[in-house]
Amino acid sequence: MSRDLLGAVSVHPGRRLTARLAQTLAVAGAASFETAPVAGLTLTLEGVPGDPHAGFTRRAGPREPWHPRGTEIRSGRQLSIVSVEELAEIAGAMGLPAVEAGWIGADLVLDGLPSLSFLPAGTRLFFEGGACVVVEAQNAPCRDAGRAIAGHTGRPGDELSFPKIAKRLRGAVASVERAGEVTAGSDVTVRVPEQWVY
Amino acid sequence: MSRDLLGAVSVHPGRRLTARLAQTLAVAGAASFETAPVAGLTLTLEGVPGDPHAGFTRRAGPREPWHPRGTEIRSGRQLSIVSVEELAEIAGAMGLPAVEAGWIGADLVLDGLPSLSFLPAGTRLFFEGGACVVVEAQNAPCRDAGRAIAGHTGRPGDELSFPKIAKRLRGAVASVERAGEVTAGSDVTVRVPEQWVY
Numbered sequence: 001m002s003r004d005l006l007g008a009v010s011v012h013p014g015r016r017l018t019a020r021l022a023q024t025l026a027v028a029g030a031a032s033f034e035t036a037p038v039a040g041l042t043l044t045l046e047g048v049p050g051d052p053h054a055g056f057t058r059r060a061g062p063r064e065p066w067h068p069r070g071t072e073i074r075s076g077r078q079l080s081i082v083s084v085e086e087l088a089e090i091a092g093a094m095g096l097p098a099v100e101a102g103w104i105g106a107d108l109v110l111d112g113l114p115s116l117s118f119l120p121a122g123t124r125l126f127f128e129g130g131a132c133v134v135v136e137a138q139n140a141p142c143r144d145a146g147r148a149i150a151g152h153t154g155r156p157g158d159e160l161s162f163p164k165i166a167k168r169l170r171g172a173v174a175s176v177e178r179a180g181e182v183t184a185g186s187d188v189t190v191r192v193p194e195q196w197v198y
Numbered sequence: 199m200s201r202d203l204l205g206a207v208s209v210h211p212g213r214r215l216t217a218r219l220a221q222t223l224a225v226a227g228a229a230s231f232e233t234a235p236v237a238g239l240t241l242t243l244e245g246v247p248g249d250p251h252a253g254f255t256r257r258a259g260p261r262e263p264w265h266p267r268g269t270e271i272r273s274g275r276q277l278s279i280v281s282v283e284e285l286a287e288i289a290g291a292m293g294l295p296a297v298e299a300g301w302i303g304a305d306l307v308l309d310g311l312p313s314l315s316f317l318p319a320g321t322r323l324f325f326e327g328g329a330c331v332v333v334e335a336q337n338a339p340c341r342d343a344g345r346a347i348a349g350h351t352g353r354p355g356d357e358l359s360f361p362k363i364a365k366r367l368r369g370a371v372a373s374v375e376r377a378g379e380v381t382a383g384s385d386v387t388v389r390v391p392e393q394w395v396y
Contacts, residue, residue: 001313009316009366012395045255045272056254057243060376066324066389067376074243074332074375115199118207118396121319122335126264134272137320137391168207177272178258178265191264193335197210197393198316 002197009196017190021127022084023109024184025102027051033105034148040183041107043131043176047078048107054078063140075175076136081125082106082171083116093165096153103152104145106171108133108182113190117168122193124177131180139173141166200395207394215388219325220282221307222382223300225249231303232346238381239305241329241374245276246305252276261338273373274334279323280304280369281314291363294351301350302343304369306331306380311388315366320391322375329378337371339364 002010025035026048033052047054058075060067067073082101087109091099101109110116110125123135146162200208223233224246231250245252256273258265265271280299285307289297299307308314308323321333344360 001316009313045270066322067328067330071376072243073330074373076332076375115207115396118199118394120394120396121391123396124264130265132265132271134274175272177274178269192396193319195393195395196316196318197395198313198318198321198390 009198012195014194015192017113017192019113019188019190020111021108021182021184021186021188022111023101023106024182025107025109027105028102032148033144035102035105035107037102037184040181042179042181043079043133044179045176047075047176051078051107053080063142077173078176079108079133079174080104080106080139080171081108081110081116081133081135081174083113084109084111085114086116086169086171090162090166090169094149094158094161099149100152103148104141104170105148110188117171119172119190120193120195123172124191124193125174126189126191127180127182128186129180129182130178131176131182132178133174134177135172135174137173138168139170141170145170207396210393212392213390215311215390217311217386217388218309219306219380219382219384219386220309221299221304222380223305223307225303226300230346231342233300233303233305235300235382238379240377240379241277241331242377243374245273245374249276249305251278261340275371276374277305277331277372278303278337278369279306279308279314279331279333279372281311282307282309283312284314284367284369288360288364288367292347292356292359297347298350301346302339302368303346308386315369317370317388318391318393321370322389322391323372324387324389325378325380326384327378327380328376329374329380330376331372332375333370333372335371336366337368339368343368 344357
């Protein structure tokens with residue numbers, strides 16, 4: 001544990017940041033996890049109604065090798081949040097003009113927040129109107145998203161290169177803490193919690 | 199953000215620890231949040247059935263001044279987890295022979311884990327049989343718990359001294375990730391996630 005000279009854990013104070021909700025996206029069709037830009041989203045405490053990730057619970061999959069596949073578990077993955085800046089960084093590293101947020105199923109795209117993928121668990125995003133979401137974890141890029149990108153670029157190799165290139169750039173997964181409407185183009189207040197290293 | 203010489207965020211690797219589930223406790227009566235030791239608990243994805251903290255959601259209170267009081271929000275506080283060592287430290291600082299976990303409404307008491315209150319959000323506790331809970335946040339000691347202690351000690355001043363003395367020693371709040379039975383006296387595997395300071 002990271003401690004100071006007196007033996008106390010070094011606690012880094014919480015702080016507030018601001019950002020802009022550049023895009024809101026919703027699932028485009030039943031057959032895919034891909035999303036498409038919409039003017040706004042209704043967030044309920046279970047997530048985005050109609051989205052395959054909505055719900056307080058979900059089935060354990062390859063991301064949770066510590067639970068038997070298919071076991072009903074707490075969700076923690078209602079929402080996928082990415083940033084304009086990190087998407088541009090991924091695109092640059094892949095040699096693409098752009099990677100669209102919808103290709104990888106994002107629900108919310110933020111602009112103006114440095115290193116969004118590193119927002120710690122417990123970070124709250126407050127939207128105009130009152131809705132609030134809480135960051136659960138850094139999102140791990142997977143081959144499914146890489147395959148979706150390859151489908152748009154026509155480059156089969158993107159399926160495998162995306163998970164490597166997008167590591168620690170793929171944004172965060174989050175849960176809804178308070179329901180409400182969120183609108184593309186509105187401001188977001190970000191409350192980073194106290195942090196320490198255990 | 200804490201970065202290394204090359205500008206990358208310094209990521210501290212996750213690790214596994216082990217501890218013992220010293221006690222399991224359940225609500226003793228409808229009129230109080232206090233708990234009493236039981237041989238084991240059934241954890242569902244909503245928490246401990248019959249406990250006032252069970253549920254995927256709860257009403258916002260004084261702990262969430264950023265939401266209107268009474269708004270339905272994501273819970274994040276299904277379970278209260280404390281440690282033998284930190285309870286002993288609180289008792290010592292209060293000049294008491296002991297502070298019982300049940301007085302302050304704990305559900306689970308761990309033994310053998312240093313500074314349990316500093317387990318970061320996202321830490322998973324795996325119990326024998328498969329149940330798993332995930333740490334949401336450090337628990338903030340409140341006057342209600344202080345009042346409950348005062349009721350046992352007969353010292354009215356404990357109501358106010360407890361919240362000060364128990365700060366960063368009052369354990370963690372957690373949600374159930376995978377349902378199952380947990381039994382007092384059994385082993386617990388603790389998986390601390392990767393950490394960094396944003």
